[in-house]
Amino acid sequence: MAERSDEDQGGMPVSTSPVYRVLLYGLLFLFTIFFALPIIWMGITAIKPFNEWLTPNFIPINPTLNNFTSIFNDPTLPVARWFFNSFIIATMFTVLIVVIDSLAAYAYARMEFRGRKFLFALMLTTLVMPGIMFLIPNYITIAELGWIGSYQGIIAPGLSGVFGVFFLRQFFLSIPKELEEAAYVDGANTFQTFFRIVLPLSGGAIATLAVITFLTSWNDFLWPLLMTSPVREMQTLPVGLATLQGQYTFDYGKLMAGALVLTLPVLLLYVLSQRYIIKSIATTGLKG
């Protein structure tokens, strides 16, 4: 009995009883509706004209893009700017995390230095520290730097995170040491070895970290809300959507259009890279 494809591997063999199969697929179908329907309903509402919002029809009678044009053209709601802010912030944050964390991870994976054990233990302890205790003091720090309502105010505190360091360190440890030793024999120094040997081998791990980091940053709500609630132009899309809700309370079509603008890039990224995302979450959970 050869296994046919990736998705048939592993798992419990399904009983051949037709009753069992009907039950299994019936349940899967119900859950699929539960998970997919809210997203589909958001999309449907977003393309309905206002007189159809409260009707439960799934196919709009007069589909329209008016909800999108009106939120993008409202001078009090800089939706295009929010999109731009979210994109710039998530991109800069991702690049910085990858650079900063891969450098640190390599040192913690391969180098001996004074204070290494202490720093590593300190980073481990912060993993169990509830994030809530950092909120107020970091807000004061950012305020004293004059960074409220700025990109750096949103980005900087997140760069202290240790997830990326642990994630990449774990990967670097799995690279055979001999490759780096060969580079040292050839006269390369630590930096050359890292950039020419280790990094090119780590594309997959770095891509995974980058995708997860981008998603996290794009979706982040509480911290950007603290940073930008007084400055509309500097808000990100998740914060902007909350502003939109405050402004348009019961204009459901416009709100769902806003939610779709926020959601669509993420869903695209997810569909393209879901195997890596799911795999990395599965392994992180198992190792944690």
Next chain:
Amino acid sequence: MTSEVAAAKSLATVAAVQRRGFNIAPYLFILPHLLFFAAFLAWPFFFGAYTSLFQFDFLRPENRPFVGLDNYTRLFDPAAIQAANFWRSMRATVTFMIVSVPPLVIFAVFLAVLLNNRFGGRNFFRMVFFAPYTLSVTAAAVIWWWLFQNQGLVNQALRALGLGGEQWLSSMPEAWIAITIATVWWTIGFNTVIILAALQEIPASLYEAAAIDGASPARRFWHITLPMLRPVLVLVITITLLASANLFGQPYIMTAGGPTQQTETVIFQIYNEGIRRGQMGSAAAMSIIVAGILLVLTALNFKFFGKSETE
């Protein structure tokens, strides 16, 4: 000359360089991360405690006297408004933890067991179940806020079934039910994926042996699956408890803390006290009490459920 000899030689060289004296390279590698780590994770640990000893009126820099433990004692003074707000928000948070953690863990085990069957299209279903987790909390909350409106899809479906609608977001306990359903929808995929990965690590031979002994599927689940899942379940329960304790975005969007502030959670309260009212000292004290409770909870969870892994 074999490569092993070369490798051994190079190892010796590296070790010698490192032993000979101070090597700057490792510090250059860790420096960028260490700077941010020190500024935004290590320093606030102390700075938060320090702040909690001052009145620290954020809006009026001249009004920041040292007050000792007043910010803490006030939270235990029945006459103080802060105490009333804080403990009401604690009740709200604990309520949500009690109603949300069991479904988030039990249904995740159920979904994972379902997905662990060998059938066509498994990866498709796993992808769909996990998809909501990739949304922002605002998107998830706005979608469910819309579904739970009086004229929303949930009430329309209920009325079609002749059940009559509810005022989901403005009455109790309906508001908690709505927030819990939205949260389960949004985050259960995360727990499911972790549990599914753990299920796939359980050796098939255990089940085969049990099947030969004539154990029913239910007995196999109780006597093999659950015990084997125990370490990962402790982890999942802990992560879920902490995530539920951090509830903020869903009530912020769906109920604005209502009805009558009953879904204002501790994060909501700390946000109101510190950011909206500018009372940073008082908000810092609240944060430290909450963080302390969460740390104890985490420790107890591991001690209580995680102890007999090797039995």
